Amino acid sequence: MPLSEYRYQRRVQFADTDLAGVVHFSWIVKYMEEAEHALWRGAGLTISPADGVVSYPRVALSVDFKAPLHFEEEFEVHVRIASMSRRAITYAHTIRRGETVIATGTMTAACVRKVPPPMKSTEIPPEVLDRLQPYREP
Amino acid sequence: MPLSEYRYQRRVQFADTDLAGVVHFSWIVKYMEEAEHALWRGAGLTISPADGVVSYPRVALSVDFKAPLHFEEEFEVHVRIASMSRRAITYAHTIRRGETVIATGTMTAACVRKVPPPMKSTEIPPEVLDRLQPYREP
Amino acid sequence: MPLSEYRYQRRVQFADTDLAGVVHFSWIVKYMEEAEHALWRGAGLTISPADGVVSYPRVALSVDFKAPLHFEEEFEVHVRIASMSRRAITYAHTIRRGETVIATGTMTAACVRKVPPPMKSTEIPPEVLDRLQPYREP
Amino acid sequence: MPLSEYRYQRRVQFADTDLAGVVHFSWIVKYMEEAEHALWRGAGLTISPADGVVSYPRVALSVDFKAPLHFEEEFEVHVRIASMSRRAITYAHTIRRGETVIATGTMTAACVRKVPPPMKSTEIPPEVLDRLQPYREP
Numbered sequence: 001m002p003l004s005e006y007r008y009q010r011r012v013q014f015a016d017t018d019l020a021g022v023v024h025f026s027w028i029v030k031y032m033e034e035a036e037h038a039l040w041r042g043a044g045l046t047i048s049p050a051d052g053v054v055s056y057p058r059v060a061l062s063v064d065f066k067a068p069l070h071f072e073e074e075f076e077v078h079v080r081i082a083s084m085s086r087r088a089i090t091y092a093h094t095i096r097r098g099e100t101v102i103a104t105g106t107m108t109a110a111c112v113r114k115v116p117p118p119m120k121s122t123e124i125p126p127e128v129l130d131r132l133q134p135y136r137e138p
Numbered sequence: 139m140p141l142s143e144y145r146y147q148r149r150v151q152f153a154d155t156d157l158a159g160v161v162h163f164s165w166i167v168k169y170m171e172e173a174e175h176a177l178w179r180g181a182g183l184t185i186s187p188a189d190g191v192v193s194y195p196r197v198a199l200s201v202d203f204k205a206p207l208h209f210e211e212e213f214e215v216h217v218r219i220a221s222m223s224r225r226a227i228t229y230a231h232t233i234r235r236g237e238t239v240i241a242t243g244t245m246t247a248a249c250v251r252k253v254p255p256p257m258k259s260t261e262i263p264p265e266v267l268d269r270l271q272p273y274r275e276p
Numbered sequence: 277m278p279l280s281e282y283r284y285q286r287r288v289q290f291a292d293t294d295l296a297g298v299v300h301f302s303w304i305v306k307y308m309e310e311a312e313h314a315l316w317r318g319a320g321l322t323i324s325p326a327d328g329v330v331s332y333p334r335v336a337l338s339v340d341f342k343a344p345l346h347f348e349e350e351f352e353v354h355v356r357i358a359s360m361s362r363r364a365i366t367y368a369h370t371i372r373r374g375e376t377v378i379a380t381g382t383m384t385a386a387c388v389r390k391v392p393p394p395m396k397s398t399e400i401p402p403e404v405l406d407r408l409q410p411y412r413e414p
Numbered sequence: 415m416p417l418s419e420y421r422y423q424r425r426v427q428f429a430d431t432d433l434a435g436v437v438h439f440s441w442i443v444k445y446m447e448e449a450e451h452a453l454w455r456g457a458g459l460t461i462s463p464a465d466g467v468v469s470y471p472r473v474a475l476s477v478d479f480k481a482p483l484h485f486e487e488e489f490e491v492h493v494r495i496a497s498m499s500r501r502a503i504t505y506a507h508t509i510r511r512g513e514t515v516i517a518t519g520t521m522t523a524a525c526v527r528k529v530p531p532p533m534k535s536t537e538i539p540p541e542v543l544d545r546l547q548p549y550r551e552p
Binding site for chain 3 (some may be wrong): 019020021022025026027029030048055057058059060061062063064065114119
Binding site (some may be wrong): 014015017018019021022024026071 | 153157160
Protein backbone atom coordinates (compact mmCIF):
# COMPACT_ATOMS: atom_id res chain seq x y z
CA MET A 1 0.00 0.00 0.00
CA PRO A 2 1.46 3.34 -1.01
CA LEU A 3 1.64 5.69 1.97
CA SER A 4 -0.56 8.19 0.21
CA GLU A 5 -3.75 6.20 0.44
CA TYR A 6 -5.60 3.95 2.85
CA ARG A 7 -7.39 0.77 1.77
CA TYR A 8 -10.44 -0.26 3.72
CA GLN A 9 -11.96 -3.70 3.24
CA ARG A 10 -15.60 -4.50 3.74
CA ARG A 11 -18.27 -7.02 2.85
CA VAL A 12 -21.81 -6.08 1.81
CA GLN A 13 -24.34 -6.87 4.53
CA PHE A 14 -27.95 -7.89 3.88
CA ALA A 15 -29.33 -4.70 5.42
CA ASP A 16 -27.23 -2.63 2.98
CA THR A 17 -29.35 -3.80 0.04
CA ASP A 18 -32.71 -2.58 -1.24
CA LEU A 19 -35.58 -4.07 -3.24
CA ALA A 20 -33.67 -3.54 -6.49
CA GLY A 21 -31.36 -6.30 -5.22
CA VAL A 22 -28.28 -4.08 -4.96
CA VAL A 23 -26.59 -1.93 -2.33
CA HIS A 24 -28.63 1.22 -1.65
CA PHE A 25 -26.71 4.34 -2.67
CA SER A 26 -26.86 5.76 0.87
CA TRP A 27 -24.61 2.86 1.87
CA ILE A 28 -22.01 3.81 -0.71
CA VAL A 29 -21.63 7.18 1.03
CA LYS A 30 -21.50 5.45 4.42
CA TYR A 31 -18.74 3.15 3.13
CA MET A 32 -16.83 6.32 2.15
CA GLU A 33 -17.14 7.63 5.70
CA GLU A 34 -16.17 4.27 7.23
CA ALA A 35 -12.99 4.33 5.13
CA GLU A 36 -12.19 7.89 6.25
CA HIS A 37 -12.47 6.86 9.91
CA ALA A 38 -10.30 3.80 9.25
CA LEU A 39 -7.70 6.11 7.67
CA TRP A 40 -7.74 8.19 10.87
CA ARG A 41 -7.24 5.06 12.95
CA GLY A 42 -4.41 4.10 10.59
CA ALA A 43 -2.88 7.49 11.40
CA GLY A 44 -3.20 6.83 15.15
CA LEU A 45 -6.18 9.13 15.53
CA THR A 46 -9.88 8.99 16.24
CA ILE A 47 -12.28 11.34 14.47
CA SER A 48 -14.36 11.55 17.65
CA PRO A 49 -12.11 12.19 20.66
CA ALA A 50 -13.57 11.43 24.08
CA ASP A 51 -13.56 15.10 25.16
CA GLY A 52 -16.34 15.66 22.61
CA VAL A 53 -15.35 19.26 21.92
CA VAL A 54 -14.41 19.08 18.26
CA SER A 55 -16.35 17.35 15.48
CA TYR A 56 -15.84 16.90 11.72
CA PRO A 57 -19.20 17.25 9.94
CA ARG A 58 -19.37 16.80 6.19
CA VAL A 59 -19.76 20.04 4.23
CA ALA A 60 -19.68 18.65 0.68
CA LEU A 61 -20.12 15.32 -1.04
CA SER A 62 -19.96 14.24 -4.65
CA VAL A 63 -20.28 10.70 -5.97
CA ASP A 64 -20.44 8.94 -9.33
CA PHE A 65 -21.99 5.51 -9.13
CA LYS A 66 -20.52 3.24 -11.82
CA ALA A 67 -21.63 -0.33 -11.11
CA PRO A 68 -23.87 -2.14 -8.63
CA LEU A 69 -22.65 -4.00 -5.54
CA HIS A 70 -24.46 -7.11 -4.28
CA PHE A 71 -25.03 -8.97 -1.02
CA GLU A 72 -21.94 -10.63 0.44
CA GLU A 73 -19.57 -9.19 -2.15
CA GLU A 74 -16.22 -8.07 -0.78
CA PHE A 75 -14.91 -4.70 -1.85
CA GLU A 76 -12.25 -2.10 -1.05
CA VAL A 77 -12.50 1.62 -0.50
CA HIS A 78 -9.30 3.42 -1.49
CA VAL A 79 -9.22 6.79 0.22
CA ARG A 80 -6.64 9.54 0.15
CA ILE A 81 -6.51 13.20 1.16
CA ALA A 82 -6.93 15.29 -1.97
CA SER A 83 -6.46 18.58 -0.12
CA MET A 84 -6.14 19.82 3.41
CA SER A 85 -6.44 23.35 4.80
CA ARG A 86 -6.38 24.66 8.38
CA ARG A 87 -10.14 24.12 8.68
CA ALA A 88 -11.18 21.43 6.22
CA ILE A 89 -10.09 18.16 4.62
CA THR A 90 -11.17 16.84 1.22
CA TYR A 91 -10.92 13.10 0.67
CA ALA A 92 -11.00 11.31 -2.69
CA HIS A 93 -12.48 7.80 -2.73
CA THR A 94 -12.59 4.92 -5.17
CA ILE A 95 -14.71 1.90 -4.30
CA ARG A 96 -13.63 -1.27 -6.10
CA ARG A 97 -14.74 -4.88 -6.24
CA GLY A 98 -11.68 -6.52 -7.72
CA GLU A 99 -10.97 -4.68 -10.98
CA THR A 100 -14.46 -3.20 -11.20
CA VAL A 101 -14.90 0.40 -10.09
CA ILE A 102 -18.17 0.64 -8.16
CA ALA A 103 -18.05 4.37 -7.39
CA THR A 104 -15.74 7.34 -7.18
CA GLY A 105 -16.30 10.35 -5.00
CA THR A 106 -15.03 13.20 -2.92
CA MET A 107 -16.08 14.28 0.53
CA THR A 108 -15.11 17.42 2.44
CA ALA A 109 -15.24 17.53 6.23
CA ALA A 110 -14.77 20.72 8.24
CA CYS A 111 -13.51 21.04 11.79
CA VAL A 112 -16.11 22.53 14.16
CA ARG A 113 -16.23 23.28 17.85
CA LYS A 114 -19.45 21.74 19.24
CA VAL A 115 -19.26 23.08 22.78
CA PRO A 116 -20.75 25.50 23.63
CA PRO A 117 -23.47 25.31 20.92
CA PRO A 118 -23.98 26.31 18.18
CA MET A 119 -21.32 24.54 16.11
CA LYS A 120 -18.61 26.94 14.94
CA SER A 121 -15.80 26.48 12.42
CA THR A 122 -12.44 26.06 14.15
CA GLU A 123 -8.87 25.09 13.26
CA ILE A 124 -7.87 21.47 12.96
CA PRO A 125 -5.39 20.66 15.76
CA PRO A 126 -1.78 20.73 14.41
CA GLU A 127 -1.11 17.18 15.62
CA VAL A 128 -4.02 15.94 13.53
CA LEU A 129 -2.69 17.72 10.43
CA ASP A 130 0.72 16.14 11.03
CA ARG A 131 -0.57 12.64 11.42
CA LEU A 132 -2.81 12.82 8.35
CA GLN A 133 0.02 14.14 6.16
CA PRO A 134 1.17 10.69 4.91
CA TYR A 135 -2.25 10.08 3.35
CA ARG A 136 -2.12 13.26 1.31
CA GLU A 137 -1.85 12.70 -2.40
CA PRO A 138 1.48 13.70 -3.85
CA MET B 139 -58.74 7.26 19.01
CA PRO B 140 -59.19 5.86 22.51
CA LEU B 141 -57.08 7.80 24.99
CA SER B 142 -55.21 4.68 25.97
CA GLU B 143 -53.27 4.31 22.73
CA TYR B 144 -51.50 6.45 20.15
CA ARG B 145 -51.75 5.81 16.40
CA TYR B 146 -48.78 6.71 14.29
CA GLN B 147 -49.04 6.76 10.51
CA ARG B 148 -46.17 6.10 8.17
CA ARG B 149 -45.35 5.10 4.60
CA VAL B 150 -42.64 2.60 3.67
CA GLN B 151 -39.64 4.31 2.08
CA PHE B 152 -37.42 2.69 -0.55
CA ALA B 153 -34.41 2.58 1.78
CA ASP B 154 -36.47 0.58 4.32
CA THR B 155 -36.56 -2.42 1.97
CA ASP B 156 -34.01 -5.15 1.34
CA LEU B 157 -33.16 -7.52 -1.51
CA ALA B 158 -36.02 -9.83 -0.51
CA GLY B 159 -38.32 -7.03 -1.73
CA VAL B 160 -39.86 -6.35 1.68
CA VAL B 161 -39.19 -4.06 4.64
CA HIS B 162 -36.07 -5.17 6.54
CA PHE B 163 -36.95 -6.31 10.06
CA SER B 164 -34.66 -3.67 11.62
CA TRP B 165 -37.06 -1.09 10.22
CA ILE B 166 -40.02 -2.69 11.99
CA VAL B 167 -38.27 -2.02 15.32
CA LYS B 168 -37.43 1.51 14.22
CA TYR B 169 -41.10 2.09 13.36
CA MET B 170 -41.93 0.97 16.92
CA GLU B 171 -39.54 3.59 18.31
CA GLU B 172 -40.84 6.30 15.97
CA ALA B 173 -44.35 5.61 17.29
CA GLU B 174 -43.16 5.81 20.90
CA HIS B 175 -41.62 9.23 20.26
CA ALA B 176 -44.80 10.39 18.51
CA LEU B 177 -46.78 9.25 21.58
CA TRP B 178 -44.48 11.43 23.72
CA ARG B 179 -45.09 14.38 21.44
CA GLY B 180 -48.82 13.63 21.66
CA ALA B 181 -48.40 13.89 25.44
CA GLY B 182 -46.66 17.28 25.10
CA LEU B 183 -43.23 15.81 25.79
CA THR B 184 -39.97 15.11 24.01
CA ILE B 185 -37.99 11.98 24.77
CA SER B 186 -34.76 13.94 24.32
CA PRO B 187 -34.94 17.23 26.27
CA ALA B 188 -32.46 19.92 25.28
CA ASP B 189 -30.60 19.78 28.62
CA GLY B 190 -29.35 16.33 27.57
CA VAL B 191 -29.13 14.99 31.12
CA VAL B 192 -31.65 12.18 31.00
CA SER B 193 -32.02 9.54 28.29
CA TYR B 194 -34.34 6.56 27.72
CA PRO B 195 -32.34 3.64 26.27
CA ARG B 196 -34.11 0.42 25.39
CA VAL B 197 -33.52 -2.43 27.85
CA ALA B 198 -35.74 -5.10 26.28
CA LEU B 199 -37.42 -5.76 22.97
CA SER B 200 -39.62 -8.56 21.70
CA VAL B 201 -41.30 -8.75 18.29
CA ASP B 202 -43.38 -11.23 16.32
CA PHE B 203 -43.31 -10.60 12.58
CA LYS B 204 -46.58 -11.73 10.99
CA ALA B 205 -46.68 -10.43 7.42
CA PRO B 206 -44.38 -8.52 5.06
CA LEU B 207 -44.63 -4.80 4.33
CA HIS B 208 -43.74 -3.42 0.88
CA PHE B 209 -42.44 -0.21 -0.66
CA GLU B 210 -44.86 2.72 -0.54
CA GLU B 211 -47.44 0.88 1.55
CA GLU B 212 -49.10 2.98 4.27
CA PHE B 213 -49.40 1.51 7.72
CA GLU B 214 -50.20 2.40 11.31
CA VAL B 215 -48.39 1.67 14.53
CA HIS B 216 -50.75 1.43 17.50
CA VAL B 217 -48.77 1.95 20.68
CA ARG B 218 -49.87 1.99 24.31
CA ILE B 219 -48.15 1.83 27.66
CA ALA B 220 -48.47 -1.71 28.99
CA SER B 221 -46.77 -0.91 32.29
CA MET B 222 -44.92 1.95 33.91
CA SER B 223 -42.75 1.98 37.01
CA ARG B 224 -40.64 4.75 38.59
CA ARG B 225 -37.68 3.80 36.39
CA ALA B 226 -38.99 2.06 33.27
CA ILE B 227 -41.81 2.06 30.73
CA THR B 228 -43.02 -0.92 28.71
CA TYR B 229 -44.85 -0.20 25.48
CA ALA B 230 -47.01 -2.64 23.51
CA HIS B 231 -47.14 -2.16 19.74
CA THR B 232 -49.25 -3.46 16.89
CA ILE B 233 -48.26 -2.58 13.34
CA ARG B 234 -51.14 -2.80 10.86
CA ARG B 235 -51.64 -2.24 7.16
CA GLY B 236 -55.41 -1.92 6.98
CA GLU B 237 -56.81 -5.07 8.58
CA THR B 238 -53.56 -7.00 8.23
CA VAL B 239 -51.35 -7.28 11.31
CA ILE B 240 -47.74 -6.87 10.22
CA ALA B 241 -46.10 -7.27 13.62
CA THR B 242 -46.76 -7.12 17.33
CA GLY B 243 -44.18 -6.33 19.95
CA THR B 244 -43.18 -4.90 23.26
CA MET B 245 -40.33 -2.57 24.10
CA THR B 246 -39.07 -1.49 27.50
CA ALA B 247 -37.16 1.77 27.96
CA ALA B 248 -35.41 2.74 31.19
CA CYS B 249 -34.66 6.23 32.45
CA VAL B 250 -30.93 6.91 32.80
CA ARG B 251 -28.85 9.87 33.79
CA LYS B 252 -26.18 10.39 31.09
CA VAL B 253 -24.18 13.15 32.73
CA PRO B 254 -21.68 12.64 34.26
CA PRO B 255 -20.83 9.31 32.52
CA PRO B 256 -21.33 6.41 32.87
CA MET B 257 -25.10 6.08 32.33
CA LYS B 258 -26.93 5.33 35.58
CA SER B 259 -30.52 4.30 36.22
CA THR B 260 -32.58 7.16 37.62
CA GLU B 261 -36.23 8.00 38.34
CA ILE B 262 -38.51 9.20 35.57
CA PRO B 263 -39.50 12.83 36.30
CA PRO B 264 -43.00 12.97 37.91
CA GLU B 265 -44.29 15.34 35.24
CA VAL B 266 -43.39 12.80 32.56
CA LEU B 267 -45.23 10.02 34.40
CA ASP B 268 -48.28 12.28 34.68
CA ARG B 269 -48.36 13.22 31.05
CA LEU B 270 -47.92 9.64 29.84
CA GLN B 271 -50.72 8.34 32.09
CA PRO B 272 -53.51 8.71 29.45
CA TYR B 273 -51.69 6.27 27.16
CA ARG B 274 -51.56 3.55 29.80
CA GLU B 275 -53.72 0.57 29.04
CA PRO B 276 -56.74 0.20 31.33
CA MET C 277 -46.84 25.46 -4.66
CA PRO C 278 -45.60 26.26 -8.15
CA LEU C 279 -46.13 23.32 -10.49
CA SER C 280 -42.43 23.13 -11.20
CA GLU C 281 -41.42 21.76 -7.82
CA TYR C 282 -42.63 19.30 -5.22
CA ARG C 283 -42.45 19.98 -1.48
CA TYR C 284 -41.97 17.02 0.81
CA GLN C 285 -42.44 17.39 4.57
CA ARG C 286 -40.68 15.30 7.13
CA ARG C 287 -39.67 15.24 10.78
CA VAL C 288 -36.24 14.11 12.02
CA GLN C 289 -36.42 10.73 13.75
CA PHE C 290 -34.14 9.67 16.61
CA ALA C 291 -32.43 6.99 14.51
CA ASP C 292 -31.47 9.64 11.92
CA THR C 293 -29.07 11.27 14.38
CA ASP C 294 -25.49 10.38 15.32
CA LEU C 295 -23.24 10.91 18.32
CA ALA C 296 -22.51 14.48 17.22
CA GLY C 297 -26.14 15.21 18.14
CA VAL C 298 -27.22 16.06 14.60
CA VAL C 299 -28.69 14.25 11.59
CA HIS C 300 -26.09 11.98 10.00
CA PHE C 301 -25.26 13.13 6.46
CA SER C 302 -26.35 9.78 4.97
CA TRP C 303 -29.86 10.70 6.06
CA ILE C 304 -29.75 13.98 4.15
CA VAL C 305 -29.24 12.00 0.94
CA LYS C 306 -32.02 9.60 1.94
CA TYR C 307 -34.34 12.58 2.50
CA MET C 308 -33.48 13.68 -1.06
CA GLU C 309 -34.54 10.27 -2.39
CA GLU C 310 -37.71 10.21 -0.26
CA ALA C 311 -38.68 13.57 -1.80
CA GLU C 312 -38.02 12.26 -5.33
CA HIS C 313 -40.33 9.30 -4.73
CA ALA C 314 -42.99 11.61 -3.26
CA LEU C 315 -42.71 13.74 -6.41
CA TRP C 316 -43.36 10.60 -8.50
CA ARG C 317 -46.41 9.80 -6.39
CA GLY C 318 -47.52 13.42 -6.84
CA ALA C 319 -47.27 12.77 -10.59
CA GLY C 320 -49.42 9.64 -10.27
CA LEU C 321 -46.44 7.30 -10.64
CA THR C 322 -44.41 4.86 -8.61
CA ILE C 323 -40.66 4.60 -9.08
CA SER C 324 -40.86 0.85 -8.48
CA PRO C 325 -43.68 -0.65 -10.56
CA ALA C 326 -44.93 -4.08 -9.54
CA ASP C 327 -43.66 -5.77 -12.72
CA GLY C 328 -40.13 -5.18 -11.42
CA VAL C 329 -38.59 -4.86 -14.88
CA VAL C 330 -37.34 -1.29 -14.82
CA SER C 331 -35.42 0.41 -12.03
CA TYR C 332 -33.96 3.88 -11.49
CA PRO C 333 -30.55 3.61 -9.77
CA ARG C 334 -28.66 6.75 -8.88
CA VAL C 335 -25.70 7.50 -11.16
CA ALA C 336 -24.54 10.79 -9.65
CA LEU C 337 -25.00 12.73 -6.44
CA SER C 338 -23.70 16.06 -5.22
CA VAL C 339 -24.58 17.76 -1.94
CA ASP C 340 -23.54 20.86 -0.01
CA PHE C 341 -24.34 20.65 3.67
CA LYS C 342 -25.03 24.14 5.08
CA ALA C 343 -26.49 23.75 8.58
CA PRO C 344 -27.23 20.92 11.00
CA LEU C 345 -30.66 19.37 11.56
CA HIS C 346 -31.70 18.07 14.98
CA PHE C 347 -34.02 15.47 16.48
CA GLU C 348 -37.74 16.16 16.04
CA GLU C 349 -37.20 19.22 13.85
CA GLU C 350 -39.61 19.54 10.96
CA PHE C 351 -38.22 20.36 7.55
CA GLU C 352 -39.11 20.48 3.87
CA VAL C 353 -37.36 19.09 0.82
CA HIS C 354 -38.07 21.16 -2.29
CA VAL C 355 -37.33 19.05 -5.34
CA ARG C 356 -37.62 19.82 -9.02
CA ILE C 357 -36.41 18.26 -12.25
CA ALA C 358 -33.38 20.19 -13.43
CA SER C 359 -33.02 18.18 -16.62
CA MET C 360 -34.53 15.12 -18.24
CA SER C 361 -33.29 13.06 -21.18
CA ARG C 362 -34.58 9.82 -22.71
CA ARG C 363 -32.50 7.78 -20.27
CA ALA C 364 -31.84 9.89 -17.16
CA ILE C 365 -33.37 12.48 -14.85
CA THR C 366 -31.48 15.05 -12.79
CA TYR C 367 -33.23 16.44 -9.73
CA ALA C 368 -32.27 19.59 -7.83
CA HIS C 369 -33.03 19.63 -4.09
CA THR C 370 -33.12 22.22 -1.36
CA ILE C 371 -33.67 21.09 2.21
CA ARG C 372 -35.05 23.82 4.48
CA ARG C 373 -36.04 24.15 8.10
CA GLY C 374 -38.14 27.30 7.99
CA GLU C 375 -35.94 29.97 6.43
CA THR C 376 -32.70 28.07 7.11
CA VAL C 377 -31.19 26.14 4.21
CA ILE C 378 -29.91 22.83 5.55
CA ALA C 379 -28.52 21.45 2.30
CA THR C 380 -28.68 21.79 -1.46
CA GLY C 381 -27.94 19.04 -3.91
CA THR C 382 -28.48 17.33 -7.21
CA MET C 383 -29.09 13.69 -7.93
CA THR C 384 -29.18 11.91 -11.28
CA ALA C 385 -31.09 8.66 -11.74
CA ALA C 386 -30.87 6.53 -14.87
CA CYS C 387 -33.46 4.13 -16.22
CA VAL C 388 -32.24 0.52 -16.34
CA ARG C 389 -33.77 -2.78 -17.29
CA LYS C 390 -33.14 -5.24 -14.45
CA VAL C 391 -34.50 -8.39 -16.08
CA PRO C 392 -32.73 -10.38 -17.39
CA PRO C 393 -29.53 -9.45 -15.46
CA PRO C 394 -27.21 -7.64 -15.69
CA MET C 395 -28.78 -4.16 -15.40
CA LYS C 396 -28.73 -2.33 -18.74
CA SER C 397 -29.51 1.28 -19.59
CA THR C 398 -32.91 1.64 -21.27
CA GLU C 399 -35.33 4.40 -22.27
CA ILE C 400 -37.69 5.95 -19.75
CA PRO C 401 -41.27 5.03 -20.72
CA PRO C 402 -42.93 7.97 -22.58
CA GLU C 403 -45.83 8.07 -20.11
CA VAL C 404 -43.37 8.61 -17.27
CA LEU C 405 -41.68 11.48 -19.11
CA ASP C 406 -45.11 13.05 -19.72
CA ARG C 407 -46.24 12.82 -16.15
CA LEU C 408 -42.98 14.20 -14.74
CA GLN C 409 -43.02 17.18 -17.14
CA PRO C 410 -44.88 19.55 -14.72
CA TYR C 411 -42.04 19.25 -12.19
CA ARG C 412 -39.41 20.34 -14.70
CA GLU C 413 -37.88 23.67 -13.95
CA PRO C 414 -38.81 26.38 -16.43
CA MET D 415 -13.85 -21.82 18.93
CA PRO D 416 -16.16 -24.65 19.92
CA LEU D 417 -17.92 -26.07 16.87
CA SER D 418 -21.30 -25.28 18.36
CA GLU D 419 -21.06 -21.53 17.99
CA TYR D 420 -19.79 -18.94 15.53
CA ARG D 421 -17.93 -15.80 16.62
CA TYR D 422 -18.35 -12.72 14.49
CA GLN D 423 -16.10 -9.70 15.01
CA ARG D 424 -17.11 -6.16 14.26
CA ARG D 425 -16.24 -2.57 15.07
CA VAL D 426 -18.83 0.14 15.80
CA GLN D 427 -19.14 2.61 12.93
CA PHE D 428 -20.02 6.29 13.36
CA ALA D 429 -23.37 5.89 11.59
CA ASP D 430 -24.36 3.15 14.08
CA THR D 431 -24.55 5.72 16.90
CA ASP D 432 -27.33 8.12 17.87
CA LEU D 433 -27.55 11.44 19.71
CA ALA D 434 -27.33 9.66 23.07
CA GLY D 435 -23.71 8.91 22.10
CA VAL D 436 -24.16 5.13 21.98
CA VAL D 437 -25.05 2.51 19.38
CA HIS D 438 -28.73 2.74 18.42
CA PHE D 439 -30.62 -0.40 19.44
CA SER D 440 -31.67 -1.10 15.84
CA TRP D 441 -27.98 -1.73 15.13
CA ILE D 442 -27.77 -4.35 17.86
CA VAL D 443 -30.40 -6.38 16.02
CA LYS D 444 -28.58 -5.80 12.73
CA TYR D 445 -25.35 -7.06 14.32
CA MET D 446 -27.28 -10.21 15.30
CA GLU D 447 -28.30 -10.73 11.68
CA GLU D 448 -24.79 -10.02 10.37
CA ALA D 449 -23.49 -12.75 12.70
CA GLU D 450 -26.15 -15.20 11.48
CA HIS D 451 -25.10 -14.64 7.87
CA ALA D 452 -21.43 -15.03 8.81
CA LEU D 453 -22.33 -18.34 10.49
CA TRP D 454 -23.94 -19.46 7.20
CA ARG D 455 -20.80 -18.49 5.30
CA GLY D 456 -18.79 -20.40 7.92
CA ALA D 457 -20.97 -23.39 7.07
CA GLY D 458 -20.24 -22.96 3.34
CA LEU D 459 -23.67 -21.47 2.63
CA THR D 460 -25.26 -18.20 1.66
CA ILE D 461 -28.59 -17.17 3.12
CA SER D 462 -29.54 -15.57 -0.20
CA PRO D 463 -28.81 -18.00 -3.06
CA ALA D 464 -28.59 -16.53 -6.55
CA ASP D 465 -31.72 -18.34 -7.79
CA GLY D 466 -33.73 -16.08 -5.48
CA VAL D 467 -36.45 -18.65 -4.86
CA VAL D 468 -36.12 -19.22 -1.13
CA SER D 469 -35.74 -16.57 1.56
CA TYR D 470 -35.38 -16.61 5.35
CA PRO D 471 -37.42 -13.75 6.87
CA ARG D 472 -37.39 -13.22 10.61
CA VAL D 473 -40.54 -14.35 12.40
CA ALA D 474 -39.56 -13.58 16.00
CA LEU D 475 -36.97 -11.54 17.83
CA SER D 476 -36.22 -10.99 21.49
CA VAL D 477 -33.36 -8.94 22.94
CA ASP D 478 -32.14 -7.80 26.34
CA PHE D 479 -29.86 -4.80 26.18
CA LYS D 480 -27.37 -4.88 29.07
CA ALA D 481 -24.72 -2.22 28.44
CA PRO D 482 -24.04 0.51 25.88
CA LEU D 483 -21.59 0.18 22.97
CA HIS D 484 -19.65 3.20 21.72
CA PHE D 485 -18.05 4.46 18.51
CA GLU D 486 -15.00 2.50 17.35
CA GLU D 487 -15.33 -0.16 20.05
CA GLU D 488 -14.62 -3.69 18.90
CA PHE D 489 -17.01 -6.43 19.91
CA GLU D 490 -17.95 -10.02 19.19
CA VAL D 491 -21.29 -11.63 18.46
CA HIS D 492 -21.41 -15.25 19.60
CA VAL D 493 -24.20 -17.03 17.77
CA ARG D 494 -25.39 -20.60 17.91
CA ILE D 495 -28.44 -22.51 16.76
CA ALA D 496 -30.72 -23.02 19.75
CA SER D 497 -33.25 -25.09 17.80
CA MET D 498 -33.91 -26.12 14.23
CA SER D 499 -37.04 -27.63 12.69
CA ARG D 500 -37.89 -28.47 9.06
CA ARG D 501 -39.20 -24.94 8.51
CA ALA D 502 -37.51 -22.62 11.00
CA ILE D 503 -34.24 -21.93 12.81
CA THR D 504 -33.85 -20.20 16.17
CA TYR D 505 -30.51 -18.58 16.92
CA ALA D 506 -29.24 -17.51 20.33
CA HIS D 507 -26.87 -14.53 20.41
CA THR D 508 -24.57 -12.93 22.96
CA ILE D 509 -22.88 -9.65 22.07
CA ARG D 510 -19.72 -9.00 24.08
CA ARG D 511 -17.11 -6.28 24.30
CA GLY D 512 -14.31 -8.09 26.08
CA GLU D 513 -15.82 -9.47 29.29
CA THR D 514 -18.80 -7.11 29.19
CA VAL D 515 -22.08 -8.51 27.89
CA ILE D 516 -23.72 -5.86 25.71
CA ALA D 517 -26.86 -7.78 24.79
CA THR D 518 -28.34 -11.25 24.61
CA GLY D 519 -31.09 -12.30 22.28
CA THR D 520 -32.82 -14.87 20.18
CA MET D 521 -34.02 -14.64 16.61
CA THR D 522 -36.16 -17.07 14.64
CA ALA D 523 -36.04 -17.19 10.85
CA ALA D 524 -38.46 -19.22 8.75
CA CYS D 525 -37.89 -20.64 5.30
CA VAL D 526 -40.25 -19.21 2.67
CA ARG D 527 -40.69 -19.63 -1.04
CA LYS D 528 -40.77 -16.14 -2.60
CA VAL D 529 -41.62 -17.10 -6.16
CA PRO D 530 -44.39 -17.01 -7.23
CA PRO D 531 -45.71 -14.40 -4.73
CA PRO D 532 -47.03 -14.31 -2.09
CA MET D 533 -44.35 -15.69 0.26
CA LYS D 534 -45.24 -19.17 1.54
CA SER D 535 -43.68 -21.30 4.26
CA THR D 536 -41.59 -24.12 2.82
CA GLU D 537 -39.10 -26.74 4.00
CA ILE D 538 -35.47 -25.86 4.54
CA PRO D 539 -33.36 -27.74 1.95
CA PRO D 540 -31.80 -30.89 3.56
CA GLU D 541 -28.28 -29.81 2.56
CA VAL D 542 -28.74 -26.57 4.49
CA LEU D 543 -29.90 -28.44 7.61
CA ASP D 544 -26.84 -30.71 7.33
CA ARG D 545 -24.35 -27.92 6.99
CA LEU D 546 -25.82 -25.90 9.88
CA GLN D 547 -25.79 -28.92 12.21
CA PRO D 548 -22.31 -28.21 13.70
CA TYR D 549 -23.53 -24.86 15.02
CA ARG D 550 -26.41 -26.42 16.93
CA GLU D 551 -26.06 -26.20 20.66
CA PRO D 552 -25.46 -29.57 22.33
